Amino acid sequence: MVQCQGVAHFSIPVSDLEKSTKFYSDVVGLKLLVTDGKRHSFMDAGGTCILLCAEDAPINREGQKDLVHHAFMISEEELAKAKAHLEAHGAEVLYEEDREGGTVNGPRVYFRDPDGTRLEFIKLTSYDTTPH
Numbered sequence: 001m002v003q004c005q006g007v008a009h010f011s012i013p014v015s016d017l018e019k020s021t022k023f024y025s026d027v028v029g030l031k032l033l034v035t036d037g038k039r040h041s042f043m044d045a046g047g048t049c050i051l052l053c054a055e056d057a058p059i060n061r062e063g064q065k066d067l068v069h070h071a072f073m074i075s076e077e078e079l080a081k082a083k084a085h086l087e088a089h090g091a092e093v094l095y096e097e098d099r100e101g102g103t104v105n106g107p108r109v110y111f112r113d114p115d116g117t118r119l120e121f122i123k124l125t126s127y128d129t130t131p132h
Contacts, residue, residue: 009051010051011050011051012050012052013115014054014055014059014113015058017035017037017040017054018037020113023113024041024050026089027085028072028113030044030050031043040054045072050070057115059115069119070117071122074121074122076123078121078123079121086111091112094110094118095110096109105128106125107125109121
């Protein structure tokens with residue numbers, strides 16, 4: 001068996017690289033590392049590389065399930081301001097909830113990026129790595 005040591009990066013498809021790079025920087029709070037302005041923007045999320053990849057629209061096709069999303073950890077203080085911050089930047093806020101007793105726990109708010117990709121801000125309170 002291969003022993004995974006962590007996540008080096010993950011990719012998010014976007015239809016407008018410039019617009020999405022600005023959104024992920026200004027709204028989500030990622031740091032732009034480098035972009036070629038055409039195909040890729042490499043961004044940092046607290047030590048994890050997020051790669052925005054230019055793809056043809058539509059990114060989120062009809063009938064796609066909303067279970068697929070990307071979660072970004074933020075502080076309790078930032079979470080308290082998150083909904084107002086998202087709304088001020090025109091992001092579609094879906095809902096808020098606080099889950100405990102599962103694998104990934106904590107209060108969170110779900111929202112969408114410009115292509116409709118579902119995102120999450122979470123104040124991670126616990127992460128249960130015990131196999132069930």
